[in-house]
Amino acid sequence: MAFVPKISEKLPIMEIFYSIQGEGFHSGKPAVFVRLGGCDVGCVWCDVKESWNEEDHPFFTIDEILVELSQYPCKTLIITGGEPLMYDLKELTEKLKSEGYQLHIETSGAYPMTGTWDWVCFSPKKFKAPHKSVYSQAHELKAIVFNKSDFKFAEEHAANVEEKCMLYLQPEWGKADQMTEKIIDYAKAHPQWNISLQTHKYLNIP
Ligand SMILES: C[S@@+](CC[C@H](N)C(=O)[O-])C[C@H]1O[C@@H](n2cnc3c(N)ncnc32)[C@H](O)[C@@H]1O
Ligand SMILES: Nc1nc2[nH]cc(C(=O)O)c2c(=O)[nH]1
Ligand code: SF4
Ligand SMILES: [Mg+2]
Numbered sequence: 001m002a003f004v005p006k007i008s009e010k011l012p013i014m015e016i017f018y019s020i021q022g023e024g025f026h027s028g029k030p031a032v033f034v035r036l037g038g039c040d041v042g043c044v045w046c047d048v049k050e051s052w053n054e055e056d057h058p059f060f061t062i063d064e065i066l067v068e069l070s071q072y073p074c075k076t077l078i079i080t081g082g083e084p085l086m087y088d089l090k091e092l093t094e095k096l097k098s099e100g101y102q103l104h105i106e107t108s109g110a111y112p113m114t115g116t117w118d119w120v121c122f123s124p125k126k127f128k129a130p131h132k133s134v135y136s137q138a139h140e141l142k143a144i145v146f147n148k149s150d151f152k153f154a155e156e157h158a159a160n161v162e163e164k165c166m167l168y169l170q171p172e173w174g175k176a177d178q179m180t181e182k183i184i185d186y187a188k189a190h191p192q193w194n195i196s197l198q199t200h201k202y203l204n205i206p
Contacts, residue, residue, distance in 0.1 A: 003111055003112070003131075004112075005085060005086060005087055005088040005089075005111055005112055005114050006086060006087050006088060007087075007088040007091075008087070009061060010059035010060060010061050011036055011059065011060060011062075011065070011087055011092065012036060012037035012038055012054040012055075012056075012057040012058070012059055012082075013034065013035070013036065013037065013057055013058060013059070013060045013065065013068075014035040014036065014037045014048075014050070014051050014056075014057045014081075014082060015033070015035045016032065016033065016034050016035070016065070016068045016069070017032070017033050017035075017206050018030070018031075018032050018033075018072045018074060019031065019033060019200060019205050019206045020199075020200060020203070020205060021076075021078060021104075022197075022198050022199040022200030022201065022203070022205075023121075023142065023168075023170060023196050023197075023198055023199070023200075024121055024140050024142050024166075024168050024170075024196045025119075025121075025139070025140045025166050025168070026076075026104065026119065027196065027197075027199055028199070029076060030074050030076065031074060031076040031077065031078045031104070032069060032072045032074050032076070032077050032078070033077075033078045033080060033206070034065065034069075034077060034078070034079050034080070035048070035051060035080050035081055035082060036051075036079065036080070036081040036082045036083075036084045036086075036087065037051050037052075037053070037054040037055075037056060037057030037081070037082050038051070038052070038053070038054030038057075038081065038082045038083065038086050038087075039051055039052045039081055039082040039083040039086065039108075040052070040083070040086075040128075041083055041108050041110050041125050041127050041128045042127045042128070043108075043125055043127050043144075044127075045144075045146055045172050045173075045174060045175075047173055048081075048082070051081055051082040052082070054082070054086075062091065062092055062095050062096075065092070066095070066096075066099060069096075069101075075100055075101050075102055076101070076102045076104065077096060077101045077102065077103055077104065078104045078105070078106060079092075079103065079104065079105045079106070079115075080105070080106035081106070083107065083108055083110060083111065084105055084106070084107055085105075085107050085108075085109070085110065085111035085112065085113065085114065085131075085134075086111055087114075088114045088115075089105075089114045089115030090114050090115055090116075092115065093115035093116045093117065094116070097116060102118045102119075103115070103116070103117050103118050103119075104117065104118060104119040104120075104121065105117050105119070105120055105121065106121045106123065107120070107121070107122060107123070107134065108122075108123055108124060108125045108128065108130065109122045109123075109124055109130035109131055109134035109135075109138075110125065110128040110129070110130060110131065111131055112131045112133045112134075113131070113133040113134050113137050117137070119139050119140075120134075120137045120138050120139050120140075121138075121139070121140050121142055122134055122135075122137075122138035122140070122141050122142070122157075122161070123141075123142040123143070123144060123170075124141070124143065124153075124157045125144075126153060130157070135157075135160045135161050135162075136161075136162060138161050138162070138165050139164075139165060139166065140165060140166040140167075140168055141154075141157055141158055141161050141165055141166070141167050141168065142168040142170055142196055143157065143158075143167075143168070143169055143170070144170050144171075144172050145169050145170065145171050145172060145175070145179045145182070145183055146172040146175055146179070147175070147179075148182065151169075151182075151186055154167075154169060154193075158192075166194065167192055167193045167194060168193070168194050168195070168196040169183045169186065169187065169193050169194070169195055169196065170195075170196040170197065170198065171183055171197070173198055173201060176197075180197075183195055
């Protein structure tokens with residue numbers, strides 16, 4: 001049966017924090033991150049496995065999320081997780097938009113696209129195939145390179161996004177020593193691809 005994103009009054013919130021977008025097109029931009037709990041994609045190298053079990057995290061209403069957000073001087077929000085598209089994000093994005101926030105999402109695309117977004121970062125995974133609704137919505141495709149086969153995987157997904165979608169290759173953090181050089185060579189040979197580094201990890205910020 002097709003997966004239907006959960007509609008609920010409350011969302012599991014692992015953390016809300018103010019930092020600098022470390023990855024992709026908006027790298028360097030101050031942003032408030034809202035990390036939702038819950039993910040069943042199961043990436044072996046996931047750098048936030050503590051997010052996976054939604055029951056480990058407190059549930060917040062949208063109004064409670066808004067109160068948390070009001071303490072920050074920044075109107076750019078990055079909704080991440082966990083896998084945020086496990087939840088129907090229509091109501092959340094409508095309320096946040098009406099409060100003047102710019103809304104970005106970080107998603108594996110494993111579930112149907114919900115919500116209205118100013119920026120969609122789509123990072124497809126081998127561990128669970130993306131939902132077809134996500135390709136046409138992506139502003140950037142960010143493929144993680146863990147081994148050489150990931151270049152082919154990246155190209156297969158790049159063939160299905162829109163022409164204007166930005167293309168990024170990002171080394172898997174634990175393999176960055178080996179893979180970054182290969183990514184540099186690949187981008188130089190296929191200049192439609194750009195490099196994304198997890199700059200927040202080099203800067204030692206969240
Ligand atoms: C933790 S995920 C949460 C959002 C969503 N579940 C997803 O995977 O896109 C945020 C971003 O970090 C990337 N990421 C996760 N673990 C990583 C790692 N070990 N090295 C590099 N990037 C990683 C993901 O591909 C994604 O682009
Ligand atoms: N600084 C910073 N930038 C990020 N970009 C995407 C992140 C994520 O985990 O979704 C992330 C994160 O965790 N921290
Ligand atoms: S989809 Fe995202 S949160 Fe889920 S396991 Fe993969 S990297 Fe981690
Ligand atoms: Mg992260």
